[in-house]
Amino acid sequence: MTTKAFVIGHPIHHSRSPLIHGTWLEQHGIDGSYEAIDVAPADLPAFFERLRSGEFAGGNVTIPHKETVFALCDSVDPLARTIGAVNTLTVRDGKVHGTNTDYLGFLGNLDAGAPGWSDGPHDAMIIGAGGAARAVLMALRRRDGGRVHVLNRTLANAQALVEEIDGPFEAHGFDAFPELAAHTGLVVNTSSIGMHGSRFDWLDMTLLPKTALVTDIVYTPLITPLLAEAQTHGLRTVDGLGMLLHQAVPGFEAWFGVRPSVTPELRARVVASLDH
Ligand code: NAP
Numbered sequence: 001m002t003t004k005a006f007v008i009g010h011p012i013h014h015s016r017s018p019l020i021h022g023t024w025l026e027q028h029g030i031d032g033s034y035e036a037i038d039v040a041p042a043d044l045p046a047f048f049e050r051l052r053s054g055e056f057a058g059g060n061v062t063i064p065h066k067e068t069v070f071a072l073c074d075s076v077d078p079l080a081r082t083i084g085a086v087n088t089l090t091v092r093d094g095k096v097h098g099t100n101t102d103y104l105g106f107l108g109n110l111d112a113g114a115p116g117w118s119d120g121p122h123d124a125m126i127i128g129a130g131g132a133a134r135a136v137l138m139a140l141r142r143r144d145g146g147r148v149h150v151l152n153r154t155l156a157n158a159q160a161l162v163e164e165i166d167g168p169f170e171a172h173g174f175d176a177f178p179e180l181a182a183h184t185g186l187v188v189n190t191s192s193i194g195m196h197g198s199r200f201d202w203l204d205m206t207l208l209p210k211t212a213l214v215t216d217i218v219y220t221p222l223i224t225p226l227l228a229e230a231q232t233h234g235l236r237t238v239d240g241l242g243m244l245l246h247q248a249v250p251g252f253e254a255w256f257g258v259r260p261s262v263t264p265e266l267r268a269r270v271v272a273s274l275d276h
Pocket residue numbers: 102105127128129130131132133152153154157190191192193195217218219240241243244245247
């Protein structure tokens with residue numbers, strides 16, 4: 001019997017997930033499908049009933065459902081609760097379980113793109129304090145020994161985030177960058193700055209150590225103004241597309257029973273699709 005999986009969102013036509021999972025299904029010769037399904041918020045409860053009937057092995061959840069599915073899942077793992085978002089569902093024995101794989105995507109991307117990035121204690125800086133920043137904070141809590149400074153346009157949002165998640169975390173406004181920069185080994189942009197040509201006008205790269213790693217989770221464009229500037233200054237960079245690719249691995253393994261790899265061919269296919 002064909003094993004079926006999905007991504008739900010509203011709208012959903014922009015999603016790269018069918019391309020990613022479709023590539024893996026093809027590579028592994030699996031009798032399976034992965035389809036994008038547009039589910040309007042009002043139709044979400046009915047979709048969950050469809051899930052409980054066993055039609056699908058599971059699937060992904062994207063905007064605007066990542067928070068609302070909490071109330072509909074039969075169980076949600078504690079990590080997804082702390083992150084505040086579910087992006088992956090698995091269905092077993094008529095029950096729907098929710099989890100979040102974004103933090104694994106973030107770690108997998110840096111491990112592949114900058115091996116050894118988490119060796120030795122150093123401070124990290126997260127720019128932005130929204131949903132994605134939560135997943136990155138959880139990832140750094142697991143792997144990074146140093147302090148994590150969260151810099152955000154709205155200081156109160158950064159403060160709320162670091163109060164909610166336990167760890168060596170501090171909240172700041174953007175004006176704290178100059179005094180923190182010299183001790184920063186990792187800069188992660190999780191804010192939407194970088195999309196549509198927007199850029200940081202306050203981030204002076206020359207203040208960062210030459211060994212600093214700069215990564216952006218925005219991947220449209222692939223080389224954001226932040227990454228381009230870091231490269232100009234000779235700093236190591238990792239783009240955000242790998243996070244999307246690596247977050248898909250655990251879901252595919254759970255639904256189809258094979259652990260897939262993030263290969264250069266897969267990446268090339270998805271990069272080609274970004275131009276459309
Ligand atoms: P979100 O919850 O809406 O948070 C947006 C963040 O950006 C907030 O901290 C907000 O600051 C800040 N921001 C927005 N506009 C700004 C501006 N003009 N100047 C300064 N700060 C600004 O969004 P999210 O879910 O965290 O997603 C953020 C980005 O990450 C999106 O571009 C998303 O596509 C990307 N993302 C990528 C991946 C991946 O797999 N690579 C995964 C998840 C998300 P305030 O608090 O001041 O409003």
